Amino acid sequence: MKNLFKIGDTLQYRKVVAAADVAAFHGEVVHPVYATFALARDAEWTTRQFVLQMRDEDEEGIGTELSIRHKGPAFEGEEIVFTGTISLLQGNELVCTYEARVGSRLIATGETGQKILKRDKIAALFRKEERPA
Incomplete structure (x- = not known):
């Protein structure tokens, strides 16, 4: 793992x-605005950018936590700017805060957590026969 970053x-x-990002379940649109589940995906992608730069070839990131405080709507066609900030970097653990804005309008805040592990360790964790009962 490369130590390229610091807290802050x-x-x-x-x-x-996009249309695929709106709050819809089983093909039925609930609200024609950016869904909380889409926000979760994009918040995690934002802070994963740190992991992509930090990991070695034989390593990968794995999510450990995700929190969302959805504060306001974003509408189809609007651009959301996510800003991720490192709040903890300890060993192979990375915790980030993030905020999402459309212009000056705050859409969401939250936190993500990831660990950088060897790919073979992750593969072992995911093998069915090695899962705890």
């Missing part, structure tokens, strides 16, 4: 809300 480092990810 930030990065951004930009996402334009």
Whole structure:
């Protein structure tokens, strides 16, 4: 694992809300706005950008936590700017806060957690015969 970052480092990810991102379940649109589950995906992708730069070839990141405080709507066609900030970097553990904004409007805040592990360790964790009963 490469130690490229420190607490307080930030990065951004930009996402334009698409029709597939609205709050819909089983084909029925509940609200024609950016869904909380889409927000979760994009928040995790934002902070994963740190992991992609930090991991070695034989390593991968694995999510450990995700929190969302959905504060306001984002509409189809609007661009959301996610800003991820490292709040904890200890050993192979990375915790980040994030915020999502459309212009000056706050859409969401939260936190993500990831660990960087050897790919073979992750594969072993995912093998059915090695899972705890």
